[in-house]
Amino acid sequence: MSLKTLSIITIIVFLITAGLLGVLFFVSKQPQNDAGIIERGTTLETTQNEDEEEPTEEKPQAREEGVNEFDEKLFDESEAAAPSQNQAERAEVEIFVRAFIEDYASFSSASGYSHIENYYPQMTEAMREFTDGWIKGNPAGLKSDAFYSIETSVANLRIDEFSDPANGMFHNSATVLVETSRVETDVPEYYNRRFKKDVEVKLLKEGEMWKVSGVYFR
Incomplete structure (x- = not known):
């Protein structure tokens, strides 16, 4: 085989190889045809959208006529519940x-009895006369020549009797039971004695004023 023939064969093989490579390169660059898949997907989505109900916007219910949220009666003080x-x-x-009671049952040699006398207008005449005689007897001085005092505080109280108009009676009498705590101080035998004492207080109403008609230590 001559050199010329060999050269021609080599050129032909090269051209064939180059052509095949060109075809392969061209095919690899072409996009895949997904039209069928896309169309089917589009059809499915459309079908699903048709089956779905369109959301409806809920309209607020109309307010009932005749209802007033700001009823003036709610703020009418005249209709507020008041104690009987x-x-x-x-x-x-x-x-x-x-x-x-805390004033009437407390006194001392130093303070005297003026705080008790201040209650005279709120005592019945009989109670006032009794109290005046008791003060003149100087109960603190009778207890001690040096110094004596007694202090009283109310621990508890309750109304035992109270006239009720429902029973055909006027509010003109009452009885109150009082539990007191007392501290007694005596000099020169200086000591503090603490004790409890129950007291019954009677009252009468004269006009518009309640007055003490009796005090009874138990």
Whole structure:
């Protein structure tokens, strides 16, 4: 085989190889045809969307006519629940008796009895006369020539009897039971004696004022 023939064969083989490589390169660059898949997917999505119900916006329910959220009656102080007259008078009696007993049952050689005399307007005439005679007897001086004092505080109290208009009676009498704690100091035998004492307080109402008609230590 001549050199010329060999050269021609070599050129032909080279061209064939180059052509095959070109075809392979061209095929590898072509995009895959997914049209069928895309179309099927699109069809499925469309079907699903058709089956789904469109969301409906809930409209607020119309407010019932005739309902007033800001009813003025809710703020009408005249309609507020108020304590009955009976409850108010009982509370008045309790407050008065507590203050009265703590003053009436406390005295000393130093302080005297003027704080008790201040209650004369709130005592019945009979109670005032009794108290005046008791003060003139100087109970502190009778206890000790040097110094004597007694202090009283209310531990508890309750109304035992109270006239009730429902029973055909006016609010004109009451009985209050009082539990007291007392501290007694005596000199020159200096000592503090603590003890408890129950007291019964009787009251009468004269006009618009409650007055003490009797004090009984038990």
